[in-house]
Amino acid sequence: MRRFNKKSVALASALTITAIIGAGCMGEAQPKSQQFTAAASSELNNHPTIDGGVYHPIMNGKTGPYYVNEDTLKGDFRIGREPTKNEIAAWDKDVMPDGTGLPEGEGSVEDGEEIYETKCVSCHGDFGSGGGGYPALSKGNAYDLQKTLTNQRTNPDADGPVRVFGSYWPQASTLFWYIRDAMPHTRSKTLTNDEVYALVAYILNINEMEIDGEEVDEEYVLTRDKFLKIKMPNEDGFEPKIQGEHALENVRTYYKNPKNFGAIKLKDPKERCMTNCQKQTAKVVYIQNGGISDFHPPLSSARTLPGEKAMPTNIAQTRYEENCAACHNLDAGMGAPEVGDKQAWANTLAKGLDKVYANGINGINVMPPKGGTTLSDKDFKAVVDYMIEKSK
Amino acid sequence: MSNKTSQDDNIELSQRRNFFKRTAALGATALAGTSLLASQKDDPAIMHHVPWGQKWGDPVTKNLYGVPSKYEHNVTRRYTKLLASGNYRASIAVTPIHELKGIITPNGLFFSRSHGGIAHVDPQEYRLMIHGLVEKPIVLTLDQLKRYPSVTRVHFIECPANGGQEWRAPQYNSLQFSKGFMSCAEWTGVYIKTILKDLGLKPEAKWMLSEGSDNSEMGRTIPIDKVLDDAMIVWAQNGEAxxxxxxxxxxLLLPGWEGNLCVKWLKRLEFASEPWFCKEETSKYTALKPNGKAVQHFYANEVNSTVTSPSPEIPWTDLEDGQLVEIEGLAWSGMGTITGVDLSFDGGKTYVEAKLKGLVLPKAWTRWSYMHRYKKGERLLLTSRARDDAGYIQPTVDEETSVMGVESVYHRNAVETWEVTPEGKVNHVQVRTPGGVKNA
Incomplete structure (x- = not known):
């Protein structure tokens, strides 16, 4: 057993010294890195792991069961190059809570709603209500809903906690960063900074939030300065604390206590329960109402070859169902022409069949090229034909 | 319990009997068998030439990258619409662990989770940038990265939502879906601390952002402790790319930690003194407790185990009365090495110790086994319980939910139970107090 004990602290200390000597051999190249090695390692000596687990130092040429060539750990590889300032700027696009990385710009709730209706509503639903498997962005007043976080669905009628941006997220910086990097999901990194500000303003509005005591109403115009004053209702709802000077120490201390995260730790494995280990009240609980059994492909461990029946009767139909139905099925409500809606398809086809094919192949609005499939043009057109046929 | 002990004794005893006696006994059985078999038909699979034995097989030129036998077509990843959004671009396909042997998952069956679809990165255009609080930022091509001295390690990767749909009750009558949000492979790459040796990490660096180049620009925040311990940048899996x-x-590979932290299509590592708040560090990948506080930065997957044979998918309906059968399972811990597994036949009331088998490695799948003399018509509640060298042991469902409630989604590692019915069918059940228990 290699648990954290005084012996491993001593070993880690010895390693620190080796590390400093090792760095010293490299001459004057990186004085600050030596400094760091000493500081970081001494911290690690007192706290061998941050997650409550076992630490495996490299000793006697091994780490745990693995041999290590310790000559590989000495550095001075002379590989790679320094990135240019422009290269770093091109990739360093993250946004931090203190405003690091947050660009100048502005956007109004009104503009945000317009962009939302064009580019977001098909997945996230009216007023961010969610749909089609995509997350909801709002369920109403953020301050009221934050209070639902203690809800537990321990009986069938109970309401669960509401975990949307307004009621749950710790920081607003995440929203700006994620929208700019990853939204819309089918065409990410296409929004301007002003458009992102507008969408953030709209999402604050539908979450009925305030900035600096002022309601984010339909007239509101969000700027960088105002953004930095957003205080999330559930900012203090998370543990361990990860910000500030003592953050790492907080985290280490937190995971030293198994009670914080529902774990059980024994001093000696002999202490473990071998008889009467369940509460008297514990019963055998079965899967209710068949549970979840929507598995694809269906469960089977058979080693027989699939027969003719297993082959799809209509390949275009299968491809439609796998790739297109989520948005195009009747009553999908995603804004796309729905299969079976004669009027919608008549309007679409008024553009001419070639235009319909081209729009589908190149993508239109939030629909990605070929609906995100890897079908050939010919196969894709066959799916479109199927959809038209079913909408006559 | 007494029943189990006597079974153990029987097995031990039979092993101690001398070889002659055992051979004699087997001979008698065989003779009895012969008279019975006289009236049975001969097996055509034995009596006839088989088609593949009388003609040429495939030339070696076929399938230059090999594929499984066509008869294994049901051994695949599987998905469910419940766990899909973005038209299966923010979704998961899970591993058929009921079909796996040993501790290595074949690459084609390794569970697949993405947040913006599976990216296809051109290796010619691949770049890795490391910057922020380092003396010397660096950019590397793929070839340059692979010139660093490599290390090879066997580690599991587990989605922290493995079993996460079953906090309130069992939902999946399937091992693949109950526990298949994980896989285990041999990974090859470089320790990040090896690269940092030349970059000069500044003393105020406490956090590392790791960011992918995919459609979701997947990012996560890692504490420096892990970066300087066993964090790796990997480019090979079970010997191939x-x-x-x-x-x-x-x-990125952070041994033992949430799969989500092991960012794919890795593009950028940045060091800073304060943490980032990434999209998957919000309502996702945080575990909400009944007091309304959520555990964030919930790194390691805790000690866990499951019975893999029997399973709902491959039950015991074929067993004969009196047959000696191996009960087998997996155990794993993101906090260390598995030290032992106990097995219960009554849903976790009483336990006997199972045996570990094969390689037992830190933060890796570990196989365990127990020999059982099957009685036709018996009903069993099979529950396994693992422990690790950090001192952790799996909690009961009641123990875990008394602290974490039923809304945590992530990091569920309470013991799991299979009911074996008198017909030998296997059902997923849980042994727990209806309505839950309050924290003491």
Whole structure:
């Protein structure tokens, strides 16, 4: 057993010294890195792991069961190059809570709603209500809903906690960063900074939030300065604390206590329960109402070859169902022409069949090229034909 | 319990009997068998030439990258619409662990999770940038990255939502879906601390942002402790390049920690003194407790185990009365090495100790086994319980939910139970107090 004990602290200390000597051999190249090695390692000596687990130092040429060539750990590889300032700027696009990385710009709730209706509503639903498997962005007043976080669905009628941006997220910086990097999901990194500000303003509005005591109403115009004053209702709802000077120490201390995260730790494995280990009240609980059994492909461990029946009767139909139905099925409500809606398809086809094919192949609005499939043009057109046929 | 002990004794005893006696006994059985078999038909699979024995097989020129036997077509990843959004671009396909042997998952069956679809990165255009609080930022091509001295390690990767749909009650009558949000492979790459040796990490660096180049620009925040311990940048999986589903050409590997932290299609590492708040560090990948506080930065997957044979998918309906059968399972811990597994036949009331088998490695799948003399018509509640060298042991469902409630989604590692029915069918059940228990 290699648990954290005084012996491993001593070993880690010895390693620190080796590390400093090792760095010293490299001459004057990186004085600050030596400094760091000493500081970081001494911290690690007192706290061998941050997650409550076992630490495996490299000793006697091994780490745990693995041999290590310790000559590989000495550095001075002379590989790679320094990135240019422009290269770093091109990739360093993250946004931090203190405003690091947050660009100048502005956007109004009104503009945000317009962009939302064009580019977001098909997945996230009216007023961010969610749909089609995509997350909801709002369920109403953020301050009221934050209070639902203690809800537990321990009986069938109970309401669960509401975990949307307004009621749950710790920081607003995440929203700006994620929208700019990853939204819309089918065409990410296409929004301007002003458009992102507008969408953030709209999402604050539908979450009925305030900035600096002022309601984010339909007239509101969000700027960088105002953004930095957003205080999330559930900012203090998370543990361990990860910000500030003592953050790492907080985290280490937190995971030293198994009670914080529902774990059980024994001093000696002999202490473990071998008889009467369940509460008297514990019963055998079965899967209710068949549970979840929507598995694809269906469960089977058979080693027989699939027969003719297993082959799809209509390949275009299968491809439609796998790739297109989520948005195009009747009553999908995603804004796309729905299969079976004669009027919608008549309007679409008024553009001419070639235009319909081209729009589908190149993508239109939030629909990605070929609906995100890897079908050939010919196969894709066959799916479109199927959809038209079913909408006559 | 007494029943189990006597079974153990029987097995031990039979092993101690001398070889002659055992051979004699087997001979008698065989003779009895012969008279019975006289009236049975001969097996055509034995009596006839088989088609593949009388003609040429495939030339070696076929399938230059090998594929499984066509008869194994049901051994695949599987998905459910419940766990899909974005038209299966923010979704998961899970591993058929009921069909796996040993501790290595074949690359084509390794579970696949992405947040913006599976990216196909051109290795010629691949770049890795490391910057922020370092003396010397660096940019590397793929070839340059692979010139660093490599290390090879066997580690599991587990989605922290493995079993996460079953906090309130069992939902999946399937091992693949109950526990298949994980896989285990041999990974090759470089320790990040090896690269940092030349970059000069500044003393105020406390956090590392790891960011992918995929459509979701997947990012997560890592504490420096892990970076300087066993964090790796990996480019190979079971001896070959990573599969696209695993982040080809390069992913982060944080042994034992949430799969989500092991960012795929890795593009950028930045060091800072304060943490980032990434999209997957919000309502996702945080575990909400009944007091309304959520555990964030919930790194390691805790000690866990499951019975893999029997399973709902491959039950005991074929067993004969009196047959000696191996009960087998997996155990794993993101906090250390598995030290032992106990097995219960009554849903976790009483336990006997199972045996570990094969390689037992830190933060890796570990196989365990127990020999059982099957009685036709018996009903069993099979529950396994693992422990690790950090001192952790799996909690009961009641123990875990008394602290974490039923809304945590992530990091569920309470013991799991299979009911074996008198017909030998296997059902997923849980042994727990209806309505839950309050924290003491």
């Amino acid at each position: 990573l599969r696209p589903e695993q982040g080809y050409p390069v992913r």
